[in-house]
Amino acid sequence: MDFSWSRGQAKVIVTSLAIIATVALVAGLKSASDFAAPVALGLVVGVVLAPVVNRLSRFGVPRSLSASLALVIAVALLILLVSALGPVLSGLAEQMPKIQREVREWLDEAVRVVRGVDSIGREIEETLSEGGEEAVKQAMPSLVDALWMAPNFAAQSLVFLGTLFFFVLTGEDIYNALPHRAGSLKLADKAVSHYFITVTAINACLGLAVFGAMALLGLPNAMLWGGAAFLLNFVLYLGPIVMLISLLIAGVMNFSGASILLPMLAYLGLNMTEAQFVTPSLVGQQLRLNPLVVFLSILFGLWLWGPIGGVVSLPVLVWAMTLMGKMSATSDKAKVFNSA
Structure with missing residues (x-):
């Protein structure tokens, strides 16, 4: 029996096996999430x-x-x-x-x-x-x-x-x-380290600012709101949306009239300032990714491993893209750190 394949058939077979292996790997990671x-x-x-x-x-x-x-x-x-x-x-x-x-x-x-x-x-x-x-x-x-x-x-x-x-x-x-990849691995490590340490410091400052703003507005549990802002800002796009909705509910429960919007608007102003000016200037031009890729990677991480997946998805993406040498500057409209 002749098992010889043409180059096109071999490529199709290899691609099919790669897809099957990827699906099996994702299923395994999902089932072994603990x-x-x-x-x-x-x-x-x-x-x-x-x-x-x-x-x-x-x-x-x-x-x-x-x-x-x-x-x-x-x-x-x-x-x-x-x-x-x-x-x-x-x-x-x-x-x-x-x-x-x-x-x-x-x-x-x-x-x-x-x-x-x-x-x-x-x-x-x-x-x-x-x-x-x-x-x-x-x-x-x-x-x-x-x-x-x-x-x-x-x-x-x-x-x-x-x-x-x-x-x-x-x-x-x-x-x-791994002598062939040691230099690339260390470069990827530096990129992730630069990203994570800088973003952690920025999120801490944002949390303090939110704490101060909520305390000035008289919203109960201002310190808890500051802590929530710090943690949720690690989950890009989705975290700020959760904060906005939560602060709107808190405003309705604690204030009346137009004042119900003040907590949400205060956070929105602080978050937009951080996302548009502070983070891009401190993190650097080299750590920019397509926002769609960032959004989908975070959704995939949340689906795969819950909150832990949402936190680690972007550092893993930065590490992988740096390792492959595909981290490149994009237009100002495609900054990875823009919030929703």
């Missing part, structure tokens, strides 16, 4: 710290000490994150009944205006009154759910910390084992 997501996060943080560790090594600092320091910093940040999320979740639980009442009033008023039938409004109100509390209970995790999630979170934290430690410890050895 393991793959913290590993990816550990590698990204390790790549961010790699240039700093390499510089310390040139000054005679042992790599084991640098890896231990990175581990201590990561543990401190995890503790800080857990401590910060506690008040946020408890505050959300306290606000859920109030949000439910507001939604009930809006629906009741909308039905009266559009239909002019009070009975429909009363039916909606009764439905929300009967099932609203149950919906809130289902939306918020119970104590059993929290206890069930705790071991999973602890396991993922250990996977993240172990990946980070050993990558920082042996990263130079890994690069030395």
